[in-house]
Amino acid sequence: xxxxxxxxxxxxxxxxxxxxxxxxxxxxxxxxxxxxxxxxxxxxxxxxxxxxxxxxxxxxxxxxxxxxxxxxxxxxxxxxxxxxxxxxxxxxxxxxxxxxxxxxxxxxxxxxxxxxxxxxxxxxxxxxxxxxxxxxxxxxxxxxxxxxxxxxxxxxxxxxxxxxxxxxxxxxxxxxxxxxxxxxxxxxxxxxxxxxxxxxxxxxxxxxxxxxxxxxxxxxxxxxxxxxxxxxxxxxxxxxxxxxxxxxxxxxxxxxxxxxxxxxxxxxxxxxxxxxxxxxxxxxxxxxxxxxxxxxxxxxxxxxxxxxxxxxxxxxxxxxxxxx
Numbered sequence: 399x400x401x402x403x404x405x406x407x408x409x410x411x412x413x414x415x416x417x418x419x420x421x422x423x424x425x426x427x428x429x430x431x432x433x434x435x436x437x438x439x440x441x442x443x444x445x446x447x448x449x450x451x452x453x454x455x456x457x458x459x460x461x462x463x464x465x466x467x468x469x470x471x472x473x474x475x476x477x478x479x480x481x482x483x484x485x486x487x488x489x490x491x492x493x494x495x496x497x498x499x500x501x502x503x504x505x506x507x508x509x510x511x512x513x514x515x516x517x518x519x520x521x522x523x524x525x526x527x528x529x530x531x532x533x534x535x536x537x538x539x540x541x542x543x544x545x546x547x548x549x550x551x552x553x554x555x556x557x558x559x560x561x562x563x564x565x566x567x568x569x570x571x572x573x574x575x576x577x578x579x580x581x582x583x584x585x586x587x588x589x590x591x592x593x594x595x596x597x598x599x600x601x602x603x604x605x606x607x608x609x610x611x612x613x614x615x616x617x618x619x620x621x622x623x624x625x626x627x628x629x630x631x632x633x634x635x636x637x638x639x640x641x642x643x644x645x646x647x648x649x650x651x652x653x654x655x656x657x658x659x660x661x662x663x664x665x666x667x668x669x670x671x672x673x674x675x676x677x678x679x680x681x682x683x684x685x686x687x688x689x690x691x692x693x694x695x696x697x698x699x700x701x702x703x704x705x706x707x708x709x710x711x712x713x714x715x716x717x718x719x720x721x722x
Contacts, residue, residue, distance in 0.1 A: 407710035415703035422696040428684040429693065435682035444681045450551075455674050457549040462667045467527065468545030468562065469660045475531040475569060476653040478524025482517055482532070482571055483646050486582075489513050489605070489621075490639045496623055496632050507623035514606055517582060521572045531566045537576040537613040540566035547663050562663065564656055569649045572606060576613025581645045582606045585618040588634035591641055603638035 428434055438445045489510055496506050521533040534540050548560035573579030585602035589595050602618025621635045 405710060405713070407713060408707060411703060411707040411710045415700070415707055418696055418699045418703050422693070422700060425689055425693050425696060428689050429686065432684055432686075433682050434684040441682075448678045448682045451674050451678050454549065454551060455671055455678075458667055458671050458674075461546055461549050462664060462671070464546035465660055465664045465667065468547075469657065469664070471526045471529055471531065471543075471545075472564070472653055472657045472660060474524055474526040476650060476657060478520050478532050479569065479571070479646060479650045479653060482520050482582075483643065483650060485513050485517050485520065486605075486639060486643050486646060490636060490643060493621075493623075493632055493636045493639060496627070497629055503623040503627055504625055510621070510623065518572065518606060521582075531564075531569045532571045533574055534570045534572070534576070534579050535574045539579055540570055542566065545660065547660075548667070562656065562659060565652070568645075568652065571646070572608065573610075573613065574608050575610050577604065577608055577610060577616040578614035580606075581642050581649075583608055583616055585616050586638040586641050588637045591637040592634070601634050603635055605639065605642060 427436065433440075435441045435444045435448065492506050492510050492513070495501060496503050522530070524530055524532045529543075531540070531543070543564045543566050544561040545564065546559060547562040550558045550560065552558070567579070570580050571582050573583045577583035578585070582605045585600075585604055587600045587602055589597070589599060589601040592601075600618075602616070603621050604616040604618050605621050607616065607620055619631075621638065623632070
C-alpha cells in the first residue's frame with residue numbers, strides 16, 4: 399500500500415543512516431584519540447584496569463627517580479670511601495717507613511698530619527642532597543638509610559613499597575660529636591691485633607681527633623710520630639691503621655654491592671614500566687589499520703544510505719503524477 403501519511407521506506411532508510419552515522423562517529427573518535435576504550439562508557443572493566451595501571455606506572459616513575467637519587471648518594475659515599483682508603487694506605491706506608499733505622503720520624507709525622515687533614519676533608523665533603531654517610535654529626539649511630547626501590551600491587555589490590563637498606567653505621571669514618579662511632583676516630587686495640595701479645599691490657603690507638611667532648615671520646619693514643627716513638631709503638635700504630643683499612647674496605651665493598659643492586663633495580667623498573675605500557679595498549683588502544691578500513695566502509699555505507707533515503711523520499715513525490 400502506498401501512503402502519503404507514512405513513508406515506511408524513508409523511515410527505514412533514515413534509521414539505517416542514523417546507525418551508520420553513529421558508527422562513523424565512534425570510529426572517528428577512535429581515530430582522533432587513538433583509543434578504542436577512551437572512557438568508562440566504552441568498556442568499564444578495561445577502562446578501570448587501564449586507569450589503575452596508568453596510576454601505578456606514574457608511581458613507578460617516581461620510584462625510578464628515587465632510585466636515581468639513592469644511586470647518587472651511594473656513588474658519593476663510595477667515591478669518598480675509595481679516596482679515604484687511598485689516603486689511609488698512604489698513612490700505613492708512612493708508618494712502615496718510620497721503622498727504618500735513622501729515619502726522621504718528625505718529618506714523617508708532618509706528612510701524616512697533612513694526610514689526616516685530607517681524610518677530614520674527604521669525609522666532610524662526601525655529601526649529597528644534604529646527607530653525609532661518611533661523617534656523623536650526631537651523638538647516636540647513623541643507623542640504616544632506606545632507598546625506595548619498588549611499588550607493588552597484589553591480587554587483592556593492596557599496595558606495598560619495597561626499600562633497599564644501607565647500613566650507614568658501618569660506613570661512618572668520622573664521629574664528629576661521638577668519636578666512638580667513626581672508623582678513624584674510635585679506639586682500635588692494637589693488643590688484640592698482636593698475635594704475640596703477652597697480656598690482655600688494651601693498647602688503644604685512634605687516627606683522627608675531632609676535639610669533641612660530646613658522646614664517647616677516644617681515650618687511646620693518637621697515631622702520631624715523634625723522635626721518642628718506639629718501634630713497638632710504630633708497629634702497634636701500623637696494626638691499628640691496618641684494622642681501619644680493613645673496615646673501610648669492607649664498607650666500600652658493601653657500597654659497591656648496593657650500587658650494583660640499585661642499577662639492576664633501575665633496569666627492572668624501566669622494563670616493567672614499558673611492559674605495563676604495552677599491556678595497557680593492548681586493552682585500550684585502537685588498531686589504526688582496522689579503524690581506517692572500517693571508516694572507508696562506513697563512508698561508503700553512508701553514501702548508499704543517503705541515496706536510499708533520497709529514493710524513498712522520491713517515491714512519495716511520484717504519487718503526484720497519478721493525479722495529473
